[in-house]
Amino acid sequence: MNSLIKEIKDSIGENDDLLFTEQQLKDLSVVLFGLNSLIDLGPTIKQLEQLGQKNYSNKEKQKQISQLGEIKRNAGEITSLLLDGKLMIAPSPNADFVVSVDPVPVKLNRAIDQITNENTMLGPFVSFNEDSLTNIGVMRKHVVSEKIRVKHFLTGTHNKKELSLIYYEGIVEENLLQTVLKDIKRNSINDLHSIQDVTKMLGITPYSIVPRVKTTEMPSEAAQSLLNGKVILFLDGLPFALILPSVFADMFFLESDKNLTYPLMVSLRSLRIAGTLIALIFPGLYVALVAVNPEVLRLELALSIAQSREGVPYPAFIEIIIMLVVLELIMEASVRLPKSIGPTITMVGGIILGQAAVEAQLVSNLLVIVLAATTIANSTVVGVQNLLSIRLLKYIVLIFSSVFGVLGILAGVFFICAYLAGVSSLGVPYLNFKQSKGDGSHG
């Protein structure tokens, strides 16, 4: 009774997609089991049938089966292999071993697709997908070198997932690699579902405004990171590369910029830096100049601003907070909504923000311009995570400037600088001004 197969059946539980069948492979009678949600059974059996041609004796039969794949005797291991989509073949229902075979899998992954969230003008359009093995393959296509090292780790206790680590031997920063390896091995029982789980596994604080892990769905970005001495993680199920560590420059520098000529690249990157600064400063500047330090402006300008605010019934800070919140809601809503309703929100938002609010004298003309400039400028930053960081950080400047005016803007910027300077993950500071390897090697 207590045979191996019974044990496995018990551990997998009552799953209706657990296939368990005795099968005649021509003359060879075997027991097949596996999860039919992961295995395409028909073609698999067809493939197996080609093997069992002859009339076998019992001993030969066992030998023949064991040649099909790896022999497994441990119930726990077999269970996890089953969950991984392997097919098990046992010679009889109470055999003491099974053979794990790679079956024809059900197609559960999408094909390698175009990048969807990060756009590039000049550069490869291939993107990562949910299958980490495919992603590693894509990476190998991008960096053809015998120095690339790939390591797999099976993580999780309740939810087994494969975490893959890639680095470039010889270029990778040794300290970084060792820390990452140590942390992954130490915390390999952690269940990984999201990037937060991965950062916790690596001992990086989750309470950070700036992203500690750079995510990208562009293989060319990931490839360049490898060459810069960083390590890449792929978590099965996440369609992007997790690049460690994330640094300040990632906010502005895109690898595909290098497909442009030098002056164009430099001006494009400066544009992004300027965009970030504008996104950070403009809302604060508006409040500071309108409410606290109007004398800084030229008289004509100050008057025209005052005129545009005529009839607005609340202080500038409240005015801008209301509009900013509406704007954030619109942005969030347009992400959430299905593509068919999205344009409605854009239109409604555009009309409310652009026209109605001003005409009803709820906000000033200038504020609408400021907000538009802020939002547009904010979007120049590279990467979704960085975009969100900047979106949040601008409120710091805004609050400081509503109290201290123009001084508050500079104090807020200084505060943000101080925050960024204090951030470091895996021993690499976020403000790492030297991009390539070698940081720390000068003693």
Added chain:
Amino acid sequence: MDRSLQVVMMYILTHLGLIFFLYPANIIESTDQGHWIPISLGIIIHIAFVLLYLKGLSFFPGRNIITIYSSFGKVYLILFLLPVFLYFISAAIIIVRAYSEILTIIFLANTPLWALMALLLFIPLFLSIQGVQAIFRTGILVSFLFLPFLLFVLIVSFQNVDVSYLYPIWNNDFSFITKQSYINSFFAISGGFLFLGFVQPEISFQRKKIVIAFAAVIPAFILSVYIPLLTFGKATAETFVFPFVLALDTIALSWIMFDRATVFFLLSLITFIMLFITLVLWKASIIIHHSFPSIKTGYIVAALTIVIYIACLLIPNWQQVQMLFKWNSVLRFYVLFTVPLSICFLGHLSKKKVY
């Protein structure tokens, strides 16, 4: 690794912050003509002691002055480090109080002093808790952001300059040396460079590269005095509390949307002052941490900040600030002279022991 750039930048930024507000008035007040004489005397003293200090530090590679003094015994610790600590605390109090007063005078007339002082202490507190490397990285980032502004404003500040105010060049009267206002001017000269002895071993730098920093700081000393002098003339400039600020206010640039574009210049100097306060807090905290290693530096910095804040609140007016400047000058000169000299002396001493 070599972080000379960070150290040089920090040196420049903190000195710029210290120079432009109080230094010009002090110098202009101290003498009637030939202002370059007191300025150059100050610069020479500054350079001499910085070089001496660096020379002394070079005998102890990878060590800061706290460990140097403590390796020679408790007496040195009390004789030299205690005054340094007191100087830091008093300097922090004076700076926070004086600069918040400056801010209300020239810029934020309606903001209460306590709020400004809280701002001037809160951000340095936040930064100094993050540690020395974060402070220096902030220095780099801030210099990228704000130094171009400064350069621009310094260039356009020549707009209203009248060269004839340069004359008479020579002055036989050297009585400025004993004047209180000249002694006060050493606040800008002596305060900023002590950090060079604190940053090792976390941040190592090459001594030679500090000379680059002189190239930026020396023109600042000169311009800060001569721009108001050449704009207004001595007789008028003398009457201002912040001559340089007023000289900048005379600049009219019709092609900028701002009437007082120079405000950005002044306020970025304020951020440099925040950086200076951060450094002071951090230095004071590691001195205490050395004496009481069991207390976390974070708590020390917080406690120091509260003490400084309360002390600042207790100072009622500008006259009191001036008084404090006066009292502080004793400590200032003690620190300016003894620390570099003693470090150099101890360096020679330890070198002899080796042979």
